[in-house]
Amino acid sequence: MPVWLREYRWRQTASAVYLSLPVRGLRVTPANIFCTDQYLKVSIPPFIFEAILYAPIDDTNSTAKIGNGIIFFTLYKKEAAVWDSLTLANANKEKLQYLRENAVLKAHEKAKEETEAKKVTKQEHKKYALEATMKLEEAERKRIEDLKEKERQKVTKELELWKKQQDAAEKQKRVQKEGELHQEVEQLKEKKKEKINKILPNEGTSETRIKVTKGCRGSYSMFSENLKEEQLPAPRSAATIKINFTSRVFPTALRESRVAEEEEWLHKQTEARRTVSADLSELEDLKEEEKNPDWLKDKGNKMFATGNYLAAVNAYNLAVRLNNKLPPLYLNRAACHLKLRNLHKAIEDSSKALELLTPPVPDNENARVKAYVRRGTAFCQLELYTEGLQDYEAALKIDPKNKNIEKDAEKIRHLIQGTTQDS
Amino acid sequence: RPQVVSHAQQALNYTLFDCKWVPRSARLLCLGSAARGSGLLQLYELRGGRLALLREIEKAKPLKCGTFGATSLQQRYFATGDFGGNLNIWNLEAPEIPVYSVKGHKEIINSIDGVGGLGIGEGAPEIVTGSRDGTVKVWDPRQKDTPVANMEPVQGESKRDCWTVAFGNAYNQEERVVCAGYDNGDIKLFDLKTMSLRWETNIKNGVCSVEFDRKDVNMNKLVATSLEGKFHVFDMRTQHPTKGFASVSEKVQKSTIWQVRHLPQNRDIFMTSGGAGSLHLWKYEYPSQRSKKDSEGAEMGVAGSLSLLQNVTLSTQPISSLDWSPDKKGLCVCGAFDQTVRVLIVTKLNKV
Numbered sequence: 001m002p003v004w005l006r007e008y009r010w011r012q013t014a015s016a017v018y019l020s021l022p023v024r025g026l027r028v029t030p031a032n033i034f035c036t037d038q039y040l041k042v043s044i045p046p047f048i049f050e051a052i053l054y055a056p057i058d059d060t061n062s063t064a065k066i067g068n069g070i071i072f073f074t075l076y077k078k079e080a081a082v083w084d085s086l087t088l089a090n091a092n093k094e095k096l097q098y099l100r101e102n103a104v105l106k107a108h109e110k111a112k113e114e115t116e117a118k119k120v121t122k123q124e125h126k127k128y129a130l131e132a133t134m135k136l137e138e139a140e141r142k143r144i145e146d147l148k149e150k151e152r153q154k155v156t157k158e159l160e161l162w163k164k165q166q167d168a169a170e171k172q173k174r175v176q177k178e179g180e181l182h183q184e185v186e187q188l189k190e191k192k193k194e195k196i197n198k199i200l201p202n203e204g205t206s207e208t209r210i211k212v213t214k215g216c217r218g219s220y221s222m223f224s225e226n227l228k229e230e231q232l233p234a235p236r237s238a239a240t241i242k243i244n245f246t247s248r249v250f251p252t253a254l255r256e257s258r259v260a261e262e263e264e265w266l267h268k269q270t271e272a273r274r275t276v277s278a279d280l281s282e283l284e285d286l287k288e289e290e291k292n293p294d295w296l297k298d299k300g301n302k303m304f305a306t307g308n309y310l311a312a313v314n315a316y317n318l319a320v321r322l323n324n325k326l327p328p329l330y331l332n333r334a335a336c337h338l339k340l341r342n343l344h345k346a347i348e349d350s351s352k353a354l355e356l357l358t359p360p361v362p363d364n365e366n367a368r369v370k371a372y373v374r375r376g377t378a379f380c381q382l383e384l385y386t387e388g389l390q391d392y393e394a395a396l397k398i399d400p401k402n403k404n405i406e407k408d409a410e411k412i413r414h415l416i417q418g419t420t421q422d423s
Numbered sequence: 424r425p426q427v428v429s430h431a432q433q434a435l436n437y438t439l440f441d442c443k444w445v446p447r448s449a450r451l452l453c454l455g456s457a458a459r460g461s462g463l464l465q466l467y468e469l470r471g472g473r474l475a476l477l478r479e480i481e482k483a484k485p486l487k488c489g490t491f492g493a494t495s496l497q498q499r500y501f502a503t504g505d506f507g508g509n510l511n512i513w514n515l516e517a518p519e520i521p522v523y524s525v526k527g528h529k530e531i532i533n534s535i536d537g538v539g540g541l542g543i544g545e546g547a548p549e550i551v552t553g554s555r556d557g558t559v560k561v562w563d564p565r566q567k568d569t570p571v572a573n574m575e576p577v578q579g580e581s582k583r584d585c586w587t588v589a590f591g592n593a594y595n596q597e598e599r600v601v602c603a604g605y606d607n608g609d610i611k612l613f614d615l616k617t618m619s620l621r622w623e624t625n626i627k628n629g630v631c632s633v634e635f636d637r638k639d640v641n642m643n644k645l646v647a648t649s650l651e652g653k654f655h656v657f658d659m660r661t662q663h664p665t666k667g668f669a670s671v672s673e674k675v676q677k678s679t680i681w682q683v684r685h686l687p688q689n690r691d692i693f694m695t696s697g698g699a700g701s702l703h704l705w706k707y708e709y710p711s712q713r714s715k716k717d718s719e720g721a722e723m724g725v726a727g728s729l730s731l732l733q734n735v736t737l738s739t740q741p742i743s744s745l746d747w748s749p750d751k752k753g754l755c756v757c758g759a760f761d762q763t764v765r766v767l768i769v770t771k772l773n774k775v
Contacts, residue, residue, distance in 0.1 A: 152428050155753075155768045156472060159430070162751055163449045163469065170448075232547050233596050235563035236571040239618040243574055245557075245583045246609050246625045253584070253606035253629030255650050 005042070005049035008086075015080045017057070019073040021049055028066045035059050037078070039103035042071060052099055054083040272325065293323040300332055309336045327356040327367055334374045343378045350375035360398075369399045376408075385416045425704060425771045427735040430754075432765040433474040437463050439758040441488045444748045445515075446541050447496060450477065451746075451756050452515075453764050454503060456485030462505055464489075466515065469766060480518045484509065492537025492590070492638075493548035493564065502550050504532025510552055512564060523564045528554035538590035538599065541749075544639035546596040551589075557582025559603045561615065574603065574613055583607045591635035591659075592642040602645060604630025610647055622667050626655055632682045635659070636690035644707065648680035648695055656707060661714040661724035669724035675703055682745040688752045692732070692775060696745045700738030700759060702767075706730050706775060732775060737765060 010019040019040075026044045034041040037056045042049040057075045065072040077083075248254060250262060300315035316333040319326070334349035353371045357364045376391030392409040399405065437457040444451050449469040457463045462482035467474040482505070489503040494512075500522055502512045508528035511521040532552045539548035549571065550562045560570035576582050584606040592600040599615040606629040612622040628649035636644040641660070645668075648654040655672040662668055678698030685693040691707045709727045717723045740761040748754040753769040 148426070148428065151426060151770050152430070152768075155428060155770060156430065159449070159469070159751065159754065159768070160471070166448055166750070235547060235566045236549075236561070236615065238569055238571050238573070240573045240575060241613055241618055241620060242577045243611060243620060243623075244577055244580060245605065246607055248583065248607040253650060254608040254627065255629065256627050256653075257651060259627075 001046070002043075002048040003046050005047050008049070010086050012083055014082070015077055017053075017073075017075040017077065017083065017086070019051075019075065019086065021071045021073070022069060023047070023071055024069045026069075028071060030064075030066075033064050033071070034103075034107070035062065035064070036103040036106050039099055040073070040075075041103075051087045052096065054085060054088055055079060055081065293319040293326055293329065296322070297326070297329055297332065300329075300336075304332065304336055304339075309339050312336045313340070325356060327353045327364070327371075330356065331367060331370055331374070334371070334378075338374055338377060338381075341381070343382050346378040347375055347382075350378070365398050369395050369402070369405075372398070373405060373408075376412075380412060380415075385412055385419070388412055389416060425733050425753075425769050425775060427702065427704070427733055428768045428770060429737070430766045430768050431469060431472050431474050432763050433467065435465075435762045435764060437762065438485075438760065439744070439762060439764060440486065441744045442756045442758040442764055443489055443491060443501075443746050444750075444754075444756060445499060446491055446749055447499075448750075451764075451766075452489065452501060453758060454486040454489050455758075456506070457481070460485065462486040462503075464501075464503070464513075464518070467764075474764070474766065478515070480513075480515075482511075483507075487532055488535045490535050490537040490550070491541060492543075493540040493550045494537070495548075496541055502535060502537055504535045504552050504554075506531045508532055508554060508556070510535070510550065510562060512550075523567075525562065525568055527552055527560055527562065527570065528556050528558060530555035533585060534587045536588050536590050538593050538638050544590075544593035546593055546599060549590070549599070551601050553585035553588035553603050555584045557585060557605075559585055559588055559601060559613070561601060572601075572613075572615055572618065574601070574611070583609065586630055587632045589633045589635055589645075590638050591645070593639050594641050600642060602633045602635070604633045604647055604649075606630070608649070622662065624667055626653070626672075628653055631679060634683050634685060634693075636685045636693070643690065646683045646685070646693060646695075648683045650679045652676045652678055652680060652697070654680050654683065654695060656726065656729065658713065658724040658726050661722050663717070663721055663723045666717075666723060669726040671726040671729060673705075673729050676701070679741065681741055681743045684745045684747055684755075686752070686772065687747050687749045689772065689775070692772065694745060694747075694755070694769075696742035696757060698741040699736065700740055700742055700761075701734060701736040702742065702745075702757065703734045704732040704769065706732050733769070737767075738763070 005021065005023070008019060008021045010017060012018065021042060023042070023044065026047065028042075028044060032042055032044045034043065037059050038053050040051045040053060053075070056078045058078055059075075062073065062075040065074070249266060296315050296319035300312040300319065303309075303312035303315060313333060313336045316329050316336065319329050320333070323329075330349045330353035334346045334353065337343070337346035337349060350371045354368065354375075357368050357371065360368060372391045372395035376388045376395065379385070379388035379391060389409065389412045392405060392412060395405050396402070396409060435453065435455075437455050439453055439455040441455070442451060442453045445466070451467050451469070451474075453463075453465045453467065455463055462485045464480040464482065464486060465476060466478040466480075468477050484505040484507040486503050486505045489501055491499060491501055493502060494500040498514070500512050500514050502510065502523075504510055504527075508526055508530055510523075510525050510527040510532065512523040514522050532554045534553045535550060537548065537550045538544050539546050547563055547565075550564070551559060552562070553559045557576050559574040561572035563571045585603050586606055587604040589602045590599065591602060592598050597616050600621065601613045601615060602610065603613070604610050608625045608627050608629060610624050610626060610630055610633065611620060613619070614621040626647060626649055628651045631648050631650065633645060633647045635642055636646070643659060645657040645659050646654060647657070652675045653672055654675070655670045657668040657670040659668055675695065675697060676699055680695045680697050682696045683693055691709075693705055693707075695703045695705065697703065707727055707729055710725045712725055714722050714724050737757070738759040738761050740759050742757050742759040744758040746756050748756075753772050754766070755769065756764060756766050758764045
């Protein structure tokens, strides 16, 4: 049950009503006060004060002052008239309710309108601000453009001026030079005349004629150059300086960002060449060069050439133990085995070589041809002619122009046909 | 701050490799390679805001580089190096037959420089060429067929391309040095008076361009630009017996720095041109003390510092050639691989 506040005092003037409402000990905030144009309510639960005003007031301009235990209202009347009393006397419950609701609705509407108005003004402000900044930026840009343009024009003018000066200077020089040239020619003529006059009395020997060349660029420069040459030192005596370059494996230019990649590539290359499996105890007996697979391969080749096949095989064996990834070792060992008629071993080695020679690229064509031919020969000698023919045909595919391989392939074909005919 | 203002530009229908101002004039030369595989030399004049073509000369082989450095101001003969390794000196008034011609190298001449002409420097005029065949040769136009100095690799040594050469230290009649940069990052300094290698170093990236700040003084500074957007400035006044010359280096973006050119009127300002079509204007500031003693008492140089004055991007293609006008401060021409030659003016260089 709300407690009604009924103690209040009021007085009025022609245009305003002054209402003071004591609210002892209560904390009042603006939220507790609700006022529309004909209704005033102060609600501080559980206390409530309500007044249906005699006449409408201007609620936007009216004020409420919250003081020490008292609220002081200044209500401006809409119509300047004298009120008989603060509130409407004959107010029945329904009217009261209706008025209350109306008041609330009106307040709502007003609030809405206010927010709308606020929004609109905000938008306008934003737009205005945007336009203002745009204008400023535009002005700034223009200013810079103008500066640049001015500079450009200034500079162009200077350039033109300078150019004119240059042209004038050149013309002057040219005229001067021509003048000088004519002078010199005249002088020479004079001298010559004197000489001729001197010579003539003696005898008319060499009559040199001066070629009076026209005053074009080349000639006067020749005169001045002759003078200058006497001041220049002689050409240097030829010499060579020998230089060394910081070594670089790759033919491309050096770039820092690529150095890491290049190092990696080189590292991989050296790894591929270095000893793969090392049996330390046995290898200690060997000399330094005997540990190098390439050196051993060369040794083996030499022995093969002299016909010492067993020794060659030994050399290749050791080389393979040191580095089992070098195809030439297997190829050459296969050749040795062929000569030694170790046909199965020959086949094994050729096969190993072929394995290592993947991927098939033009670079290892020769090696692959050799491998196929050797394996084919081994097969044929074992009388496995079909396999042999297969290998020979593979060899032919890589190198179709090799006549020897063709001949041998033909032979094998005949052999096969011969045997099938028999059986 | 100095501004780079574009004054004129001209679209060409050939690949432009080098562009040079004709001394004492408002004319410039462009040289390069035409699509049909011949060399082109074009003479333009700056008129108003445009370039007017005065003369076009076609030669058998594409031209790579050229210089006015070794001729007198009256003659203004132009020396060119071409793709076939030939060095020719042309009189532009009568360009049918060269004034001097020699097949100097087995492969393309990448770079050329001249000294002793144009009233700059003392001593005999000489031309140096650096080629893909790994040799650097110095020529005297008065001596036919043989170079007066030849810097070649030792017998059996695999060669590296020489990408750039420059003269320096020509302050009297005897002194002269040649600096050469190679594609493996080597920079070598040859002393022509003693005919020996005076200094060498490796800057870890192929050297695209070297230039002394002045050819005709006691060597002061050397700028070397390289791949990967780096360049080094060496202080050449103090050579330490083991450490060589002190240097400061800068990295500019990631693209190759194709050229460096010092302003003829102020030797502490230079412009670098980059592979991304950009130009950077730099100023070198000297340190308070240019040399100091190291722990053993030997003199060691101290490098200064660099500041970037201006930076502008003109093209999407590399700017491969750059030349300052010796007559007008701030006027420069640059040629790029987008087949355009541009004339630029750099302003406010007096107040730097």
